[in-house]
Amino acid sequence: MIHSSRYLNNPVMIELLTLTVENTVLAKQEGLLKKFKLTTSKMHLSDSRGVIQNYDTPEEVLEEFFHLRLDFYVKRRRHVLDTLELELLKMDNKVRLIVDVVKEEDAAEITVAWDIDGEKPVQNSEEEEGQHGNNGAENGAGKKARRQASKNPRKPNKKDQAVSKVSNISLSSMQTEIVPATVVKPKGRGGPKKAKDDRDDDDNFDIPDLREHLAKHNTDSSPDHSISAEARRHQSKGQKSVLRALLRFVIVEKKKNMGRKFFVGGNWKCNGTTEEVNKIVSTLNAGAVPSQDVVEVVVSPPFVFLPLVKTSLRPEFHVAAQNCWVKKGGAFTGEISAEMLVNLSIPWVIIGHSERRLILNESNEFVADKVAYALSLGLKVIACIGETLEQREAGSTVAVVAEQTKAIAAKISNWTDVVLAYEPVWAIGTGKVATPAQAQEVHSELRKWLQANVSPDVAASTRIIYGGSVTAANSNELAAQPDVDGFLVGGASLKPEFIDIIKSAEVKKNA
Numbered sequence: 188m189i190h191s192s193r194y195l196n197n198p199v200m201i202e203l204l205t206l207t208v209e210n211t212v213l214a215k216q217e218g219l220l221k222k223f224k225l226t227t228s229k230m231h232l233s234d235s236r237g238v239i240q241n242y243d244t245p246e247e248v249l250e251e252f253f254h255l256r257l258d259f260y261v262k263r264r265r266h267v268l269d270t271l272e273l274e275l276l277k278m279d280n281k282v283r284l285i286v287d288v289v290k291e292e293d294a295a296e297i298t299v300a301w302d303i304d305g306e307k308p309v310q311n312s313e314e315e316e317g318q319h320g321n322n323g324a325e326n327g328a329g330k331k332a333r334r335q336a337s338k339n340p341r342k343p344n345k346k347d348q349a350v351s352k353v354s355n356i357s358l359s360s361m362q363t364e365i366v367p368a369t370v371v372k373p374k375g376r377g378g379p380k381k382a383k384d385d386r387d388d389d390d391n392f393d394i395p396d397l398r399e400h401l402a403k404h405n406t407d408s409s410p411d412h413s414i415s416a417e418a419r420r421h422q423s424k425g426q427k428s429v430l431r432a433l434l435r436f437v438i439v440e441k442k443k444n445m446g447r448k449f450f451v452g453g454n455w456k457c458n459g460t461t462e463e464v465n466k467i468v469s470t471l472n473a474g475a476v477p478s479q480d481v482v483e484v485v486v487s488p489p490f491v492f493l494p495l496v497k498t499s500l501r502p503e504f505h506v507a508a509q510n511c512w513v514k515k516g517g518a519f520t521g522e523i524s525a526e527m528l529v530n531l532s533i534p535w536v537i538i539g540h541s542e543r544r545l546i547l548n549e550s551n552e553f554v555a556d557k558v559a560y561a562l563s564l565g566l567k568v569i570a571c572i573g574e575t576l577e578q579r580e581a582g583s584t585v586a587v588v589a590e591q592t593k594a595i596a597a598k599i600s601n602w603t604d605v606v607l608a609y610e611p612v613w614a615i616g617t618g619k620v621a622t623p624a625q626a627q628e629v630h631s632e633l634r635k636w637l638q639a640n641v642s643p644d645v646a647a648s649t650r651i652i653y654g655g656s657v658t659a660a661n662s663n664e665l666a667a668q669p670d671v672d673g674f675l676v677g678g679a680s681l682k683p684e685f686i687d688i689i690k691s692a693e694v695k696k697n698a
């Protein structure tokens with residue numbers, strides 16, 4: 188029966204046996220535990236005080252050690268929390284230091300003057316000094332002139348320009364490459380510690396522009412020859428630190444702006460009775476989901492159930508209407524106005540769903556007008572776009588969604604309250620979900636379109652969510668795509684699996 192000792196830890200305790208089929212049957216009859224003496228009524232162990240004791244049952248052992256283990260668990264938890272708090276404190280301090288340094292006007296001015304004036308940096312090596320024959324007075328004057336130049340009212344927005352210069356760095360490099368090792372990390376996720384020196388710092392900047400800046404400042408920009416080379420090096424180092432601090436600050440701010448919180452919308456469409464709605468709400472209220480820092484959840488019941496859902500739903504989930512009228516309410520039988528939604532404190536509205544575009548013939552322009560009007564009243568909008576199967580097969584997917592987005596872009600100037608929902612019509616309610624690659628491709632094209640036609644900031648910060656046969660079985664893989672910022676879920680939002688779809692936000696968090 189036991190053929191080899193290689194699976195067992197303690198060869199001394201092993202008795203190698205080979206049982207015939209007949210003996211195996213006999214052993215089973217006798218009872219394997221008894222036959223192989225695998226039970227014992229005598230258990231001798233050191234108790235929690237280290238004194239040998241005899242225990243008659245495993246339960247007695249558990250009772251003896253339960254409190255001891257609990258104490259250790261509590262201590263370990265405390266230790267982990269203390270460690271994380273310490274890390275958090277260190278990170279907070281780093282952020283404060285950077286912010287404080289940046290706030291020092293003079294320092295910022297010097298840095299901005301370097302970055303913006305487009306001047307050739309003042310060279311500092313002995314060789315350069317010799318070649319140019321500069322003297323201290325001239326350089327001091329030059330420095331003063333540069334400072335003056337930075338204060339020149341004809342160039343009032345230098346700091347802004349510095350920021351916007353950094354803002355224009357390619358999005359992909361901003362997103363994936365340039366975060367210095369010392370920028371703020373999410374709470375509780377301390378990265379490996381890195382020995383710090385100047386070179387390390389420089390290496391943290393992978394944007395060509397920034398590297399250029401730092402390369403410039405590797406030369407001593409202090410023109411004051413009345414101070415020693417050592418003092419100049421010291422001064423230069425201080426200035427480099429200021430530059431680094433400013434650039435880091437800008438990058439951290441930039442990253443913050445780009446932070447697209449995962450968004451999961453549940454579109455209940457034209458479904459539900461009061462009982463069914465109550466049941467769905469109960470399921471949602473009981474579900475364990477990631478925190479609001481990680482995911483924003485909005486459910487969209489039919490109009491008539493909005494007040495019920497709004498009052499009974501857990502407060503961190505929000506509600507959306509499924510449509511609203513294109514302008515101020517009035518004699519428009521059957522319509523619900525944006526003003527009414529505002530009056531009922533409904534924060535979100537879905538506009539331009541393909542079922543309305545196709546069945547009710549809502550045009551791109553009409554949808555765009557609705558988006559603009561809803562936004563103007565302070566509503567947040569989930570604006571839907573997507574191609575039909577015919578359009579996809581004709582190879583015009585990107586052109587179609589670009590055209591739909593263009594109509595919206597022509598009518599609005601602020602995208603902060605817009606979530607763009609890409610919903611290929613052929614995937615809606617068909618069980619035929621877009622592959623993660625298909626979804627990513629269109630989302631990425633949409634982001635490029637926004638970058639080229641609206642602004643890099645809007646492209647970087649607007650959430651583009653996917654809709655069309657999303658289920659708990661495919662949501663994780665879809666969520667892992669870099670440009671998929673969440674979902675608009677139809678059928679599955681009426682089922683308990685919606686909770687699992689919400690949980691796919693964790694995939695993004697851990698990416």
Ligand SMILES: O=C[C@H](O)COP(=O)(O)O
Nearest residue numbers: 454615616655656677678
């Ligand atoms: O608004 C949601 C979409 O129409 C997706 O619906 P579905 O998940 O039932 O395919």
